[in-house]
Amino acid sequence: MALPTYASPLERAWHYAYLVICVAIFIFLISPILIVIPLSFNTEPYFSFSWKMLEPGGLGGRWYDELLTYGMQAPEAPRDGSWFGDMWRNAAWVKAAKNSVWIGLWATVFATVLGTLAALGLSRPEMPYRRVIMAVLISPMIVPIIIIATGLFFFYSNPCGVVGLSCGRLTSTYLGVILAHTALGIPFVIITVTATLSGFDQSLIRAAASLGANPRTTFFKVIMPLILPGVISGALFAFVTSFDEVVAVLFLAGPDQQTIPRQMWNGIREQISPAILAVATILVVISIGLLATVELLRRRSDRLRGVTGR
Numbered sequence: 001m002a003l004p005t006y007a008s009p010l011e012r013a014w015h016y017a018y019l020v021i022c023v024a025i026f027i028f029l030i031s032p033i034l035i036v037i038p039l040s041f042n043t044e045p046y047f048s049f050s051w052k053m054l055e056p057g058g059l060g061g062r063w064y065d066e067l068l069t070y071g072m073q074a075p076e077a078p079r080d081g082s083w084f085g086d087m088w089r090n091a092a093w094v095k096a097a098k099n100s101v102w103i104g105l106w107a108t109v110f111a112t113v114l115g116t117l118a119a120l121g122l123s124r125p126e127m128p129y130r131r132v133i134m135a136v137l138i139s140p141m142i143v144p145i146i147i148i149a150t151g152l153f154f155f156y157s158n159p160c161g162v163v164g165l166s167c168g169r170l171t172s173t174y175l176g177v178i179l180a181h182t183a184l185g186i187p188f189v190i191i192t193v194t195a196t197l198s199g200f201d202q203s204l205i206r207a208a209a210s211l212g213a214n215p216r217t218t219f220f221k222v223i224m225p226l227i228l229p230g231v232i233s234g235a236l237f238a239f240v241t242s243f244d245e246v247v248a249v250l251f252l253a254g255p256d257q258q259t260i261p262r263q264m265w266n267g268i269r270e271q272i273s274p275a276i277l278a279v280a281t282i283l284v285v286i287s288i289g290l291l292a293t294v295e296l297l298r299r300r301s302d303r304l305r306g307v308t309g310r
Contacts, residue, residue, distance in 0.1 A: 033284055040064070040277035047274065063278040067093040070275065093279065096263040103174065103259065104242040107181035111238040114182070115189025116231055120223075122190070123197040134194075138187040145184070149251040152180050156252060172254030180248045185238030192237065196230025229297040236290050244283070 003015045041059045044052055052058045069075035071092035077083050087094060118137055122130050140148055156170035170176030200223070208218040224231075246261035253262065260279060267276050 036277050036280045036284065040274065040281040042274060045274060047272065047277070063273070063275045066273070066275045067091075067278055071095075092258075093260075093263060093275070096258050096260045099257055100243050100259040100261075103177050103181060103257070104239045106178045107185055107242040108235050108239040110178070110182040111185035111189050112231060112235040115186045115234055115238070116193050116227075118186070119190045119193035119197060123194060123200075134190070137190055140184050141187040145245075145247045148184070149180070149248045152176075152183075152248065153251045156180075171252050172257070174257060177249060177253050177257050177259075180252055181242035181245055182238075184245060184248065185241045188237035188241060189231070189234030192234035193227060193230045196227045200226060229300050233294045233297050236294055240287065240290055243286075 003012060007015065038053070038059075039047065039049070040063060041061065042050070042053050043058060043060045043062050044050055050058075068087050068091055072086050072090050074083070074086055077086070118133075121127055122134055122137075127133075153171065156176050170179070204222050204226075205218055208222045213221065243259075244261060246259075246265055249257065249259050249262045250265070253259070258266075260283070264276050264279055267273055
């Protein structure tokens with residue numbers, strides 16, 4: 001907001017001090033993220049800036065190339081079809097990326113469906129104990145993830161043990177990791193869809209019913225198009241939650257369910273490689289793209305609901 005011409009000297013001083021404080025806070029929050037980007041192009045195997053980065057050949061895509069070659073059987077072979085096949089099958093980072101995408105997509109589907117249904121039920125005024133149910137459903141956002149992961153580990157070790165039955169283990173399985181990520185993503189879907197439904201005009205449902213539409217037609221033709229931006233936003237948040245989760249994976253996943261965050265964790269513990277910085281840079285770019293998409297969907301939702309001035 002521009003400073004008015006009639007502002008007093010004290011108001012002007014506070015205005016500029018306020019701007020300096022805001023810029024300082026922004027730099028404090030963004031610098032740990034931005035500092036990773038130039039370091040990922042350092043050709044030296046260090047996690048710090050060096051004068052060699054300013055010399056010719058000091059910057060390059062060495063560590064991005066290692067993301068494709070680490071774990072391959074023949075990384076120095078000519079880069080033809082067989083090389084790419086070897087990379088797709090054996091490269092550790094590529095396999096971790098495939099697992100992250102696979103688990104994230106299924107967790108997003110389950111979280112979006114269940115979270116949307118829960119939000120629709122909680123938005124109805126006749127729903128009993130709405131506040132209690134809402135608190136329980138969003139508790140994964142509040143409870144420390146280490147507690148949730150520990151509880152899931154003991155439960156997945158024998159999910160039917162509470163009733164004296166034995167129905168197998170869900171630990172070290174894709175299904176177990178997907179269900180855990182689903183539980184962590186549902187609160188984000190509930191919150192975003194509930195926020196969208198808060199501005200929903202309930203008279204549209206009554207109008208559709210008065211025109212002869214059944215509940216199914218009303219949902220898919222009236223409700224869903226209006227809340228779709230909120231549903232997609234919740235799905236994006238659920239996917240990012242699954243894609244970035246490492247604690248639950250450490251407790252529940254086996255060697256076959258290695259994801260990108262767990263691969264980064266193993267890389268930090270076993271071998272300090274700047275390839276981790278290259279992965280971090282890629283994740284930052286993906287996160288920026290997803291946040292931009294969420295903002296565009298929010299603005300579209302506001303336009304559909306007739307909200308202006310944002």
